Amino acid sequence: MDSDLFCEGLVRRFGNNAAVDHVSLDVPAGTFFSILGPSGCGKTTLLRLLAGFDKPDQGDIHIRGQRMNDVPPNRRPVNMVFQHLALFPTMTVGDNIGYGLKRRKMPLAERRKRTARVLEQVGLPDLEHRNPQELSGGQRQRVALARCLVLEPTLLLLDEPLGALDLKLREQMKVELKHLQKQFGTTFVYITHDQSEAMVMSDQVAVMRDGRFDQVAPPEDLYREPATPFVAGFVGDNNRLSGELVSVRDDLAEIRLDDGVLVQGRVASDNLRTGHRAELYIRPESLVLSGEALSAGFSSMQAKVRTTLFDGANSRVEAENCGQPVYARLPQDGSAPRLSADSSIRLAWNPALARVFGADSP
Amino acid sequence: MIRSVPRSRLFDSLYLAYLVAFFVYLALPLLVTAVFAFNDAPFPSLPWKGFTLDWYFADGSEGRTGLFHDDGLLTALWVSAKIAFWVTLVSVALGCVNAVLFERVQFRGKEFLYLLMLLPLVIPGVILGVSILVFYSGMANDLSATWGIELDLFRPGMTLVVMGQVTFIATLSTLVIAARLRKFDPQLEEAALNLGATPLVAWFTVTLPWLLPSIFGAAAMAFLMSFENFNTTVMLTGSDTPLTVALFNRLREGSTPVLNAVALLLMVGSALLALLVMGRSSR
């Protein structure tokens, strides 16, 4: 078995509420695996099960093929970077990093050597004698990471460790974490509610909702082929247009929007039934502002401009169709027309880029 | 009233005068007590007759007995130190256990027990002493009268004094240590487990070092409170009188500069202890 972490049917209940509800996952060695979900979706509970701070009511946890259910947290080959880092305030940076090695009864000289080496690797050489309180946020982050990596764990768990950093530093650390993961080759299990963190860093992302995984896929697939309406709405910006399903032909579904216009998108769920409600998801950057001439096969609709939102490369127009807001990207290369409020525009898209779900999809 | 709200100059100067008067009021009694420990006169009062160290070092040959040759006071000092030692030990140990109990464990009736824990603070010290005297000394009397068993442990004396003082000092040390434990992030213990420590090792390597400043603080406070306590102690003391009671008895006979000498020694001792603890905790 070459997967570092393998779980099957994990359940953890609090009262009647299942915080983790039959979750199974399989993380190959050396993967950066993210669990992405809104707060309260059960991702922290799942992480605590993996670390051993909590026990599953059902299901098994295997790490490198060994069953971990009854192994106490201090005996698992798993280390964790805590949300607030949990650096020991009563110890120096060196003692923090040496803490785990000391528990393994490693001699002092060897401990010093390894501590110095790992500090070098995370880019903080010669900081052993400082107190964690004296470090900057980014430095503390790296010390927390080094404290775990020095133990060469099979699995490194990270509990939203970037949440406390300011925006700029967070962007930096995202890239750095990814590099460190590749450099050490350790399997990372990273939980976050920030989809950009998950997308940038991960090899695989699991989108979690109400204790279950909606979809497990590489970031690109997640973005392009969301498996559920929740994933479509949660990962990246998306427009949702609802209407009545008219027909399904080959891979394309045709729906009638509430203003009577017929539009098309790719079939994304198997619960589409003619005459029932359906929802079409189309990303803002897939919408083009078009004149009368329409590319072949494109769908289009009319919308009324509410306002334009200038944000450099992310500039968008906010429009309205049948009372629902619709966003479209405004290219800043001079190709977009000047739009005034309440003017009418025509938005078109390639049906291959739109996804249609039945309205009662999970 | 605050810095950003303009005030009149008159108000400012009145305020300042009040502050000065206040601190003079605070300092004056201690200052005169200290100064008269060195007056070369048999009574601690004016006029100033010159500087002397007799009230510390005189050996009694010239009619003056200094503190360091006054066996009664030295014995009392030693008794007080012994009592304070035991009170500190028991109160701090109780404080640690109670702090963990109230901050880290969930159980039914916790609110009620917490109120019970605070109770000794709202009972006058004299009553604490009296109730323990009535219960334990009364028990010793009854045992002696009915069965002829002598339980000297519960007669007025050092044991009862220690028990009486622990009653309320334990509450204070619990509050001090619990306040520190409340600021402890339990995730630090989980982090220690995660890095391979057993629960016991995690407690000793992570939690205890965090609590240490408050434990030292509570110990210093317990020691001083015990050393200085009078109200509870006086009800429970036996033949081996602690310092405050001995001083009180002396004071009723009339004041001599030896009392000032003891007072100054106590002040310096407490100040040193306080500075030591503050120095540690600010490090």
Place this chain on the structure above:
Amino acid sequence: MKSSVSRLSLWLLLTPFLLWIVLLVLLPHLQMLRVSFQVRESWDTIAWGIEQYQNFFTESYYWRTFVRTGVMSLFTTFLTLIIAFPIAWYIARLARGRSKGILFLACLIPFWASELVRTYGWMILLRESGLFSSWLQVLGWVDGPVEMLYNDVAVIIGLVYNGLLFMVVPLVTTLDGMDENLVEAGYDLGGGHGTVLREIVVPWAMPGIVSGCIVVFMLTLGSYLTPVLMGGKDSAWFTEQIFTQFITRFNWEQGAALGVLLLVLSSVIVWLGLKISGQSLRKVMG
């Protein structure tokens, strides 16, 4: 298995606490209550009755001292609050940086000395042969020595002095936590000094005020040294009577009854204080 381990550790933690509270607080006080209802008929026969409490109400000396002690304690508490508040305000809100810490420490310094030493200091200052008397003579304001000790004013001076620390510290702590914008907003919205103090500052500081007042009141009511050493012949304190019954007269039954009465008085006043100010003991003390 997990629950039995946690049950065991719960009991291990609870045992010292229960031993302390039951053996040193609850049982002794219950026994004191029991003894207070005993009447000693001869050296070895004991009857039950409320004679000790009847004595308290029939002997005017007892209940007069009782009332006097209560009233003077309340007055001392109030005076301490009035004196301490501007000081606490200055330390918490007006002093900055180093001077703030130094002033705060200066408030603590007198309490490195015991109550006995502090009282002794006041005696040296106030008595007939004391410093104030000498200074007044040197200044020529009086002809002979003046006795300023052994009266109620002296007792109150000493009691306020003893209580100040316990008032200043909680006041500074609560006032320190106040957001100055609150006061600024008060002025900004048209409040004067009086209304801002009454409607913004005092309500905010209420937990500190109540906690300071309770501690000072308890200390004053239960104090023994200051009234005994600084008070005059007719300024007896209730604790003195308890002491006399127990130590001088060996009349434990009467002493226990007086003790119970003092405990009831203090509990009632503390409870009333909490009710009136809308605070809870836990919030104020813990």
